[in-house]
Amino acid sequence: MNDILKTSPNFTLEAAVDLLKEHYGLAGKVSPLASERDQNFKVESAEGTFILKIVNAAEPAVESDFQTALLAHLATHAGDLPVPHIRPTLSGESLVSITNTHGAAHRIRLVSWVKGEPLAKTDRSEAALESLGRMLGRFDAALKGFMHPGALRDLDWDIRTAARSAGRLSHVANAEDRALVERFLKRFTTVASRLPTLRAAVIHNDANDWNVLVDDADHDRICGLIDFGDALHTPVIAEVAIAAAYAGLNHADPIGATAAIIRGFHAEYPLLEEEVDLLFDLISMRLITSVTISASRRVNAEDNPYLTISERPAWTLLRKLDRMNPRFATAILRKACGFEAVPGARAVIDWIETNRKSLAPLLEKPAATYPAALVPFADPVHPMTIASAAERPDEAQAIWEAYCRETGVELGIGPFAEERTVYAGEMFVSRFIEGARRTHHLGFDLFQAAGTRVFTPLAATVVSVEVERDPLGYGCLIALRHEPEGCPPFISLWGHLAHEAVNRLKAGDRLEAGALVGEMGAPKENGGWAPHLHLQISTDTTLSATEILGVGEPRYLDVWAELFPDARTFAGITKEFYKRQGRSHEEIVKMRRELLLPNLSISYDKPIKFVRGEGVWLIDDSGRAYLDCFNNVCHIGHAHPAVVEAMARQAATLNTNTRYLHDNIVAYAERLTATLPKELTVAGFVNSGSEANSLALRMMRAHTGRENAITLDWSYHGTTQELIDISPYKFRRKGGKGPKPHVYIAAVPDSYRAPSDWPIEEHGKRFAESVAEQIAAMKAKGEGPGFFIAESIASVAGQVFLPEGYLKEVYRMVREAGGVCIADEVQVGFGRVGSHWWAFETQGVVPDIVTMGKPIGDGHPLAAVVTTREVTDSFNNGMEYFNTFGGNPVSCAVGLAVLDVIEGQDLRGNALAVGNYLMDAFRDMQKRYQAIGDVRGLGLFIGIELVTDRKSKAPATEFARAVSNGARCRGVLMGTEGPHDNVLKMRPPMIFSRRDADHLIAVLEETFAGVEKTLG
Template sequence: MTIVNNPRPAFSSAEARELLRAHFGIEGGLTSLPSERDQNFRIETADGQGFTFKIMNAAEPLSAIEFQTALLRHLEGCDPDLAVPRIVHTIGGQDYALIDGADGRYAVRLVTYLAGHPLAEQTKTPEILHGIGRLLGRLDRALASFGHPGAHRSFDWEIRTAPFSRERLHAVADPEQCRLVENALDIYDSRVTPLLKHLRCGVIHNDANDWNVLVADGRVNGLIDFGDAVHSPIVAELAVACTYAMLDEASPIETAARIVAGYHAEYPLQDTEFSVILHLIMARLTISVTMSAARRLGAAEDPYLFVSEKPAWDLLRKLSAIDHRIATGILRQACGLEATPGARRIREWLSANRRNLAPLMRPHPARQAKHVLNLGSLDEPLAAASAAQDNDGAERAYAELVREHGFTLGLGPWGERRIIYTAPFFESVLAEGKRRNVHLGLDIFAPAGTEMFTPLAATVVATTINPDPQDYGGLILLEHEPEPGLRFWTLWGHLDHASARERRIGERLEAGALVARLGDYAENGGWVPHIHLQLITVPYEDLSIIPGVGEEAFVPVWEDLYPRPYDFAGLTSEAFERNGRTREELIEKRRERLGRNVSMSYRTPLKMVRGEGVWLIDDAGRTYLDCYNNVAHLGHCHPNVVQAIARQAALLNTNTRYLHDTIIDYTDRLAQSLPKELDTFFIVCTGSEANDLALRMARTFTGRNDMLVLDWAYHGHTQALIDISPYKYKRKGGRGRPSFTHELPIPEVYRAPIVGTPEEIGHYYAEEAGRLISGLPSGHAPAAFIAETIPSVAGQVFLPPGYLKSVYASVRAAGGVVIADEVQVGLGRVGDSMWAFEEHGVVPDIVTMGKPIGNGHPLAVVAVRREIAEAFANGMEYFNTFGGNPVSCAAGLAVLETLEQENLLANASEQGAYLLDGIKRLQEKYPAIGDVRGRGLFLGIEIVRDRATKEHAGDPASRISNRAKELGVLMGTDGPHDNVIKLRPPMILKREHADLLIQILDRSMADVLQ
């Protein structure tokens, strides 16, 4: 490579004035302008015109002079409004003139003068910096279509000559400065050189220094001096401009970011170009500082050459300490891009797959009671003790918080502004005088020795032990690639030292495998035992340089480079941010606004804010396995149902006086699941509406009023249903059994008054029912018999074989109709059949269904024989404003389709059998379990004082239910004595959920019964 650097011309002002008059016919005042290789003068004519007169050494190749001229002519034609000088012709109409001087030939050229002051004399405002970038971007965009042989030259200031700076290192006397240059050049060789062939190249200005950028009225007004223009990597344009603008700046990377943002807005950069900007700035600095050192060694006297020497060394020192990944991220994000390509995809993948990841710890952190710690204020004892490295004080403060708030896990959130980082290494390298105080990971506080597991398969990348106070202690870096091309890393800090030593580089860990254990004060840097878990989206060769704390100014960058690891840890946002009223406020408001008899579950009510599948999530981000709320038949917020509701709601929702397809699509599909005799449908909104309508139909069809019910039954909240619900009219506030309601004994096998097989017990109860029906007083013949196929509030009672068939026959013989209330037990919940009545070999005259058929959407159905429906059509219109509306029908159709697509009836059978076996094993362990009964995902556990006498024991059942709630599983109690634990988990329950339910039942019973 030939390096071209010819001596600078040295004409006197008088000589220059004569050249100007002779060749351009212009006279005026001359002012010398600084320049390294050419000689420049500012010209002011008597009539106020301004020009720049340039004298160039013609010993340089003529093609170089012609190149600059052609460049300016190209810009004039391509972008006439671009703020750059315009060529003024010689008297002879030429672009420049060649002259003879005392020591050789020279070229002279005249261009228009741009108004303004050099940036070197102005304050670098954000607007000006952005303007520099915009001007350069616009310039390079215009030059993209320009080429010239003279552009292909090499001289000291072309960025690709940076490696030649090593040849000038002998002139650098200071060893530290030598190391800075060598480090920058090593980085160039390793990170830039391999990418040169991938970088866009073109003609660039290559010298947007503070004297070549002009400012007027607070705005960038022009760019001058194209003497260094060259064919080079286009991104070098930015590197040069940023280098000069960053000198003497407290936060040089923010200065560069504003220039890069302006450039990118005009001429978008490519990913590879972003990745080398910092390296090229450092390369430009090595050229500058070694050039100055070499010229100083040669006793050069031109102060222009040394004006930036000290600031350049200072800047090189600052940039050498900056992580290039962070610098690149800052520059990219200033341009509106992700700080690193793919960061958004990683976050979205983790969000979508959070529920499928293995638990980070046991129990799963989402299921544990949590409390967000405050480490951002010295008013908090824990923060103050931690900042002072007072281990005893921190331990006492943490223990006090646990006692006060009753949590098992303390949380230190991502992004918290903390005051506890007092060690010197927390000083910022990005901005002078600033400290790093923004937490870039998730802290989970738990006892020393707590085991931590990887939620995803991983490869061990690095391990180390950092024993210094306020450092990490044991430290492990894992790499994850859950799908091709989706790669990220996790940092695990504050571990015990043995954990760090046990892991091997390259070791493969499957999802759920043990990673490490939490260290104590002596091993974890002197902190209250916890893990610092950090997500990383850029690769690191050295884990010790990964920042765990960052500056406040760059929080959006940290969001991309080190995103919140909440999804990776299986935590929801509610664990960190509470919205709305507190639980206490809600309880008080309910007293003010709601009726006093609107009940709440559990001794300590829960505030639920979200549901996901089998889980309910409270306002503190704790997840509960929901084994109680049967309305969410497919689990909470099943995506199929949510999407169906959203699609239809966005299209049409109106009442059933208008025709719409969805109601027919739904009832056609529903009819396929029912016996052919039940061929007529009424769509309503709730189970109570469905049962109320069924009573009206039965009474209209038979002309009778009396009803047969099972003792302790519940069928709804309308007055007509309260009158046939012993569960309501027998209890406090009830008015007793109406004369038209007749109770049949609950046919429970467990408490049957006779000893025999289930079939014999069923026959016994059926005969009792038959005698009661036949013995009804005159005028009280039944209109109907209504019963839940599995009585629920009566205590999850499973009717004995043969009972229902016999009772149905007796009712029909008495002229009544039979109604199966399948609100709770229908739609596949029993597993082996779609409807619970099918297991008894009967076909009801009317079947009622409730909100589970819409997965909680207001949808209920009455399926009835045609002749009963016809009798009901007696001239009185039936109209339900929104029963059967298109949105509800779409929800119901999605439920039916999902049951089939996901094979959920078989799942209910399989998981129900597994649960039943597990609970029966608990029965062997706990004598208080009198009976275990269930089918599919509808189960009951009866708690007794004495298994031999079957004496009722209601309070322990309630205490078990409340204890299970404290441990993270929701269940309820029912039965006449409230001694039956009832379980109705969603149809999507999986084996791991069943195992959790059994585990929590075991622990709850141990805590209450033993």
């Protein structure tokens, strides 16, 4: 104690006045300022306001020199920083030596007074704390490269020496407080070993709220930084930790306060992720240092309030920090700097979005295919609120079933980030923000009946299987770890499951994609909830199942959204589910009637409004996804990225007509004709299948000089009048006027409906006789055929596959009679049959003209005619052929992209393999359903003909329509064709997979069973 008295400065006011006059030539009002080791006086003079510091005699001279050098450096390199500036003595010195009454040598320094009010006297707004961070960042940035021997000192307030607190632990009287300190010290052993690897520099090291000044007129702006007595060389991140430790005292949201400081600091002095990751522990250890030093000094300095002024709030803050999960606190701080909440979080989110098409269905069918609705938890009167289910757990299942019957809903969805006032228990009190609650749902809920099985969309390893038995708990809770290639590992959490999984799964088990995880539990075993799955993703794989937050504070939703990203994509729910856009169905129907041609038809009794297509799926405005097995226009899938990219790139470069030279049109013609027999070498480009067939007729007339047509019954070739005239599907139905004199109709070569006494090997020849009859009828008039036109597989007529040898015989007869043969490949071409590029090739023939459209551009308006050189020469009769848009650079770029995808991904091979798989399944169904009279198909062009009696083959039109509508209700699109609309028509995209096929098969099985039960 005597040594302390000898070294501590204890000068009177009068002595301070004399020192000022003697060394600085100043006079004015002098008043004492509080200080722990040194003695400070405020000096108000005519020349300005200053602080006179009398340094403790025990302080080595090198330390006083260090502070002087630091201030001089700042004055030179950052003169605009609001920090004290040294006032030299009359002799020009920065420091002066004096002696006290005990003979101890002191040094004095005079610095300018920094105007402002201590931050401690304000409410420490978030803006002020961010401003503080900026000030400290600027300060430390200005000291880069500065070094002085005095900065390399040993100091208990150095964050690196925080472990010394263990030696002061005995002075902490309360056993619980000692245990708390020990917990933080134990964590610090790991942190301490990482400190030497961090960036170090000279820092202020004591930015407490008494050393930080705010503008008198604007408390949100930091205007000064004072007191450099603790400055030293140490890890840079300690600057933020110390400021945050003091800012958190008596603050309702200490981590939020820290986030504001670090956000400002990072803007001026960019931090590294490894520095931010240690911040929570460094804040804690600054507080531990403070409370243990205070405890050890209390006995010797009970009359010095400076030592104990912050001890009580420091303990309070330490207890708050002890209750927090450091991982979550660190995530908040990382996010404040613009880093990911946890490394790899955004990569996980991006990977799931990019690979969503390859994820296995979470439910028996893809979740997006169910009629779904939000379960409005926020609506207190809705029968499916959490509250009602919790209050009446025994009735929850019945409540759900009644709701589904009333609304037609099959799947309920509880969204991510929804505010739920039901979270009222003590467990939902925030551990970060005083007085706040966790109210926002961080999982994703799927509601179906108890017992509904759920499957993992990705291969996984079981991390844990446990049961929470608390009311409103998770019931059976399963955590899975996923490690897909090209993606950081992540956890999926499955809650409210039935307890059966406990005996079936254990930690370490391997689950393949599509494997069973569990079943939705009944209220009695799922925590008292209506049956549902709580699904959640955690990008932090270090968290245990029970540590993963199911509910979070709204203030930190941006953080939670990276730690626990919305699992809707993982579950298979589309983005369109959440927000309908555009006009209502009723409004569109009304406007169509008013503005569009009235005979423009709409599919289904209840029209569908589609807003997006993706691959094999069409998504309606409610977010429901339909498996598209019908619209063969999008040949390689809806919105194929290769097509979209090619279209956009060329459209952004050039689009013009064919009167100018361009590479694309000749490149595409070369590629397209290469897929055809060698005789077919010349291409012409148009915009639709109808245009292609019209151009083919012009070529035919120029080559033959004839008009007479032979067409198949119930065929369809386009929308123009001349094509309607050769389409019995149109002119023999309502509004049609029958065949024109030049049109001759041959029988549909339908082997299924051939006379029973015809040998199968003679079907082709026998059906060809109908064409021979038409040629004979023409000859009887002294005329001959101009052309024969037929789809290579009769689609509108009911997916009719031509019997073997049919086209070979027909083409021979037509050509012998002077006509040309046109193959309409608009619906069946481009590899759809799998075995060949073109369906006519299955007949072993080469047409004179081939027309193509629909799939050629994957939805882009593009079509083509390819013919022989002989027909081309006849067409080149002096009349120009020009098509404004046909063959433009954009269309040809699209066509090339489609060919690239078909060839590059072997989609013909896929069509054949998946088509065969479907045919096998449908033929197996045929054994069980008497209504299936015939199954026919090749590749991905398939028809199922339905009959009331297999012997009579009477068409089952009502049954077929019921199946088509039933499949539509179950989320699968198909059509009915044929003269009696009794043939189910399926033409899915060429990318159709085995999994898609399994979905189609399952829906048809369910639909057939339902229709058979209803109709008998």
